[in-house]
Amino acid sequence: MSRREVGIAYLCILPWLIGFVVFTAYPLIISGYYSFTHYPILGGPTWAGLDNYRDLLEDELFWKSLRVTAVYSAFAVPGSVVIGYAIAMLLNQRVRWLRVWRTAYFLPSLVPAIAGAFLWSWIFNGQYGLVNGVLRQFGVEGPQWFASEEWVLPAFVIMTLWGAGGGMILYLAALQQVPSTLYDAAEIDGANAWHRLIHISIPMTSPVILFQFVTGLIASFQIFTAGYIVTNGGPNNASLFYVLYLYRNGWQDFQMGYASALAWVLVLIMMVLTLVTLLVARRAVYYEYGGR
Amino acid sequence: MAVLSARPQVDDPERIVERNVRGRSVTWRVLLYVLLIGGALMFAFPFYWLVSTSLKPETDVLLFPPDLIPSSFEWGNYGKVLSAFPFAQGLSNTLIILVAVEIGRLVSVPLVAYAFARLRFPGRNVLFVLVLGTMMLPYYVTLIPQYLIFRDLGWLNTFLPLTVPSFFGVGSAFFIFMMRQFYLSIPKEYDDAAMVDGCGRLRIFWHIILPQSKPALAALAIFTFTEQWNDYFGPLIYLTDQAKYTLALSLQAWQQTQQSGLGYKPHPFNEIMAVATLITLVPIVIFFFTQRYFLRGLIVSGIQG
Numbered sequence: 156m157s158r159r160e161v162g163i164a165y166l167c168i169l170p171w172l173i174g175f176v177v178f179t180a181y182p183l184i185i186s187g188y189y190s191f192t193h194y195p196i197l198g199g200p201t202w203a204g205l206d207n208y209r210d211l212l213e214d215e216l217f218w219k220s221l222r223v224t225a226v227y228s229a230f231a232v233p234g235s236v237v238i239g240y241a242i243a244m245l246l247n248q249r250v251r252w253l254r255v256w257r258t259a260y261f262l263p264s265l266v267p268a269i270a271g272a273f274l275w276s277w278i279f280n281g282q283y284g285l286v287n288g289v290l291r292q293f294g295v296e297g298p299q300w301f302a303s304e305e306w307v308l309p310a311f312v313i314m315t316l317w318g319a320g321g322g323m324i325l326y327l328a329a330l331q332q333v334p335s336t337l338y339d340a341a342e343i344d345g346a347n348a349w350h351r352l353i354h355i356s357i358p359m360t361s362p363v364i365l366f367q368f369v370t371g372l373i374a375s376f377q378i379f380t381a382g383y384i385v386t387n388g389g390p391n392n393a394s395l396f397y398v399l400y401l402y403r404n405g406w407q408d409f410q411m412g413y414a415s416a417l418a419w420v421l422v423l424i425m426m427v428l429t430l431v432t433l434l435v436a437r438r439a440v441y442y443e444y445g446g447r
Numbered sequence: 448m449a450v451l452s453a454r455p456q457v458d459d460p461e462r463i464v465e466r467n468v469r470g471r472s473v474t475w476r477v478l479l480y481v482l483l484i485g486g487a488l489m490f491a492f493p494f495y496w497l498v499s500t501s502l503k504p505e506t507d508v509l510l511f512p513p514d515l516i517p518s519s520f521e522w523g524n525y526g527k528v529l530s531a532f533p534f535a536q537g538l539s540n541t542l543i544i545l546v547a548v549e550i551g552r553l554v555s556v557p558l559v560a561y562a563f564a565r566l567r568f569p570g571r572n573v574l575f576v577l578v579l580g581t582m583m584l585p586y587y588v589t590l591i592p593q594y595l596i597f598r599d600l601g602w603l604n605t606f607l608p609l610t611v612p613s614f615f616g617v618g619s620a621f622f623i624f625m626m627r628q629f630y631l632s633i634p635k636e637y638d639d640a641a642m643v644d645g646c647g648r649l650r651i652f653w654h655i656i657l658p659q660s661k662p663a664l665a666a667l668a669i670f671t672f673t674e675q676w677n678d679y680f681g682p683l684i685y686l687t688d689q690a691k692y693t694l695a696l697s698l699q700a701w702q703q704t705q706q707s708g709l710g711y712k713p714h715p716f717n718e719i720m721a722v723a724t725l726i727t728l729v730p731i732v733i734f735f736f737t738q739r740y741f742l743r744g745l746i747v748s749g750i751q752g
Contacts, residue, residue: 160566163648167562168574170555171623174615179581182592189591242486248479258738259487262494265730267677269695270723273702274497277716285496288512317493328746377585380679384699398587406684411591418588425585 186415194412207416217417219392220400221424227308227396228375231315236368239322244356246323247330257323264321272384275314276301301386304393311394314381322367329360361440369432373425397421501525501721508716521717528721536690537697544609544682544693545675551613552622552671553664559616560626561652565638575627582620586680594684608685609678622667625747629663630656666744669737673730698722 165172190207192200211217242260246253266274278285279300287297298306337355346354357364379398382388388395388403401421405414500508501524503517528534562568563575597608616623633656641651657664682693689700701722703713734741 160648161568164562164566164568164571167558167566170614171559171578171616171619172574174555174612174617175577175581177596178593178612178615178617179584179589182589182596183584185592186588245479245483245486250479250483256483256487260490262731262734263490265673265734266727267695267730268679269677269698270497270727273698273719273723274493277500277720278493278496280716283509283511283513283716285513291512317490320490324742324745373583373585377587383679383683401587402680402684405591405594411595415591418585418591421585422588425583429583 186418189412189415190419192412194410194415196409196411200412203412207413210413211416211420216392216395216400220395220397223308223393223395224376224378224397227311227378228372230308230312231375232368232371234312234316235319235322235371236364238316238319239367240326240364242320242323243326243330244352246327257327260320260323262320264318266318268380269384271314271318272381275310275317275381276385279310301394302390304390307386307390307394311378311381311385315375322371325363325367326360329363330356333359361436365432365436365440368436369429372428372432376421376425376428497720497724497727500717501724503717505715505717524717524721525725528718528725531718532701532722533692533697534694534722534725537692537694540606540691541676541693541695544606545672547606547610548613548675549668549671551610551615552619552667555614555616556619556622556626556667557657557660557664558652560623560630561656563623564627564630565652565656566648578620578623582624586618590684597685603685604687604691605685606691609681622670625744626660626663626667628747629660633659662740662743663747665737665740666747669733669741670744672733676730694726698726 189200191203191205193203193206194200246256246260250256279287281287281297281299281302284297284300286300290297300306300310333356337359338351341351341355377398378396379402382394382396382399383402386394388399397417398421401414401417404410404417499515499517502520502522503514503524504519504521507514507518559578563571563578593608593612597603600607602608612618637655637659638651641655646654677695678693679695682696686692686696689697692700698719701714702719
């Protein structure tokens with residue numbers, strides 16, 4: 156480790172280091188401080204102790220936004236994992252035109268959020284939409300979807316699942332890595348397709364499944380654009396996603412202290428969710444190198 | 448972090464291994480293709496609906512039940528929105544931000560990743576753990592102080608808050624990680640041989656590491672493109688002046704403001720779908736031309752679109 160090398164190294168990481176201190180570390184600490192203050196954007200922060208956190212516990216919209224986001228995630232995340240994995244399983248058979256299939260399933264995940272939001276609000280339009288048009292052919296009167304308190308979250312989940320093909324690429328790559336000898340051995344032992352899935356494919360690809368599940372969870376708890384454009388939280392706050400509520404507090408009511416408290420609660424929730432997922436998965440995930 | 452190390456290492460998604468055939472009865476083959484075709488149709492249909500709606504005459508849009516095929520193909524819808532929707536302005540704003548972020552990333556990420564992959568310096572491991580840590584951090588927790596910093600700098604309603612951070616590796620943790628992984632796969636013997644010839648560390652980076660990592664640089668550029676093309680929250684909070692709006696913000700503002708006799712009414716769905724089609728077309732065309740890099744980058748880094 157020559158002195159010259161150390162100098163060059165610090166020079167290379169200097170931009171990142173400045174960025175980390177100015178835009179990540181300092182904001183992280185100071186937003187923790189802001190969360191204990193009243194901070195209307197045009198005034199300055201004044202110390203408020205635990206006021207914001209106390210208010211949170213009594214804030215019905217906070218609880219509602221948490222519930223809405225949790226319900227959405229509870230269906231969207233496992234749903235995306237299952238659909239993405241199922242597509243990968245199909246493509247892992249010996250199929251012709253693999254590239255064509257792969258592209259067809261992958262393309263929806265490339266659609267920009269804004270375009271997807273308008274497309275799905277049109278498909279689910281209660282009066283003229285495609286879905287209700289099809290349902291009517293079968294004599295069923297479809298719900299108002301995005302305009303209905305009961306059906307707004309299912310509509311968002313369906314919209315999200317349309318992009319589930321994005322995860323397929325990683326699953327497919329992982330499935331390709333499973334040694335054929337394992338399947339051959341299972342074959343000799345008389346295992347059927349179901350056994351091979353449960354005892355070989357899923358355990359051998361479990362690290363990737365876990366990775367996708369955790370990143371999916373983090374992403375779905377931060378859903379914003381679709382909710383903001385399609386329903387803006389309505390009807391009657393039935394789709395008030397957590398970050399949308401944070402945005403309203405910060406950039407519509409200009410209460411930066413309260414919004415900071417919301418942001419910190421989000422961090423804590425995500426840490427807990429990630430830890431719980433990892434702890435549950437520890438027993439189930441198989442690592443080839445014996446490392447846990 | 449064990450998850451990251453246990454990632455599949457496929458060097459080329461184009462090379463699909465063929466498994467030996469087992470238990471392949473005719474029934475199973477038929478069922479497989481039925482599932483594949485049925486699924487593909489379900490996934491493709493919303494696309495069809497997007498494009499077909501954009502080509503319908505306005506009278507068709509309000510038919511119930513809707514027609515699957517437009518009664519006449521109105522290519523004129525596109526001409527209409529190209530003149531009615533502030534396309535050139537939205538596109539140029541989006542591209543200014545995008546190009547600046549691309550430059551910022553392509554300059555900062557390789558340098559940082561090189562230091563972490565090849566150079567030894569005190570605190571290297573601790574700092575790298577911090578890089579990985581920022582990956583897990585929700586975007587919104589640092590957002591409020593960042594916003595206030597930019598306000599105090601007088602940068603609100605400019606492109607600076609959306610572009611300057613990328614020169615400092617902010618929001619690039621994933622890419623630093625990806626690039627470092629890539630550099631680690633380049634044999635060290637090359638470096639050593641160059642050292643013997645008297646090359647310094649920076650010359651090695653420039654003449655050996657960078658040329659070898661073109662695929663990774665391509666992946667970085669493509670991912671940055673799709674990410675920026677999709678970005679909504681950033682422009683929403685920083686840009687207030689309609690003349691500075693990106694395409695996405697323009698569409699949201701435009702769709703509800705059609706001048707009619709009495710004031711404003713929303714644009715009809717065929718026009719909105721025409722703009723949405725144009726916005727969607729760009730990332731898809733890019734994907735078709737850069738599939739190899741795109742998919743390889745996706746697999747190596749485990750980024751989910």
